[in-house]
Amino acid sequence: MKNIIIASTSTIHGSGYLEYILDELKSFFKHTDDILFIPFARPGGISHDEYTKKANEAFSKIGKKARGIHEFENPIEALKNAKGIFTGGGNTFVLVTQLYKFNLIEPLKDVIQNGTPYLGTSAGSNICGLTINTTNDMPIVYPPSFKTLGLVPFNINPHYLDPEPNSKHMGETRETRIQEFHAFNSPPVVGLREGSWLQVKDESIVLKGSLSARIFEYNKSPYEVESNTELNTLK
């Protein structure tokens, strides 16, 4: 029984950390006030302690307390005992490298598949897909593998960004990048705009938030799906 929120971002423009989704999280984590926080993605290079403090500032608004997994002597036991887990954004390569270093990939997958509610934002969402081949992050460290949790049968592209028609920059658009991914890989990619999330309940995967998402399937033209669309047929 999976119970997962895969969110494009932690923060939308003009709003505080997790603020846009706090009401949802209050109900999502209704069975526990203690959240195990995975701070490994270290946005801006901040420390695990600083990042945990930031998560706590948001969670305290809904009466929850986050404790960083780095505070536990045995992180695998911490995962097994957790009643709710949150992995924050930052750098996906750093996050994945740490998860492999502490042998946490399989235990994390196991507890989520067994029903522990899991919230990911940005990098924490990327790892819910098959691989990090469609992250937007800079590869600042070399992880032992790009394979991740595979909790959904496709890849995530968080912070999905439409091409800017007036841009004079010649770097690739997001759409071009994902199409290049499909020159070498066949899994679908879900481009999640900021403010959108996927609500995964067992085998159901539903797009939430007010925006549409952009879907990229191998050998097909990209297309939009509206909020509340069921995406469990994508594979």
Added chain:
Amino acid sequence: MKNIIIASTSTIHGSGYLEYILDELKSFFKHTDDILFIPFARPGGISHDEYTKKANEAFSKIGKKARGIHEFENPIEALKNAKGIFTGGGNTFVLVTQLYKFNLIEPLKDVIQNGTPYLGTSAGSNICGLTINTTNDMPIVYPPSFKTLGLVPFNINPHYLDPEPNSKHMGETRETRIQEFHAFNSPPVVGLREGSWLQVKDESIVLKGSLSARIFEYNKSPYEVESNTELNTLK
């Protein structure tokens, strides 16, 4: 005796492929009309043949002919015999994976260090640095290593992009990404704006083009250097 052009981009807005730098290339490749082209980065997933045709369309304007390294039975011999080499842009991860697959990293480094003129644009420039840890590309394939040619004692960030003050997108700015790189690595990073290039002649490394470049050193605030600045003290 190194003789290298490390260009931010192949194409600037409103201009054809390599057009902004063709005059420079005419003199750079003055000792040969035959250019060995490395098409492995496959922009947009195009084939090696298509990409080589595109390079030829530009080189024909200055009386040069590009031949793709994929056309040679022995690519290492092709590198050794080349009188001029060009590696085009596209996806840096794809490029590096292919270079490792065909064992070309060391031979390519050797011939460039021995004086074969080398032009890189974008991904082809990224590999001139120590690693691809500061590429902007999507990691669509998993290379055996992020280490590259180390022809200059720092990393390159091509297509360097200033933060957009009015952006409502919450993805990291380029500056934030490079600062995250420095949370885990100490080499300097040269942010090369589109239209800029580094001219490397033996131990001299000079910024060319009309724009300034942004330099990121470990534990220092980023700063600008003007065109024609000598950068060989960066390390």
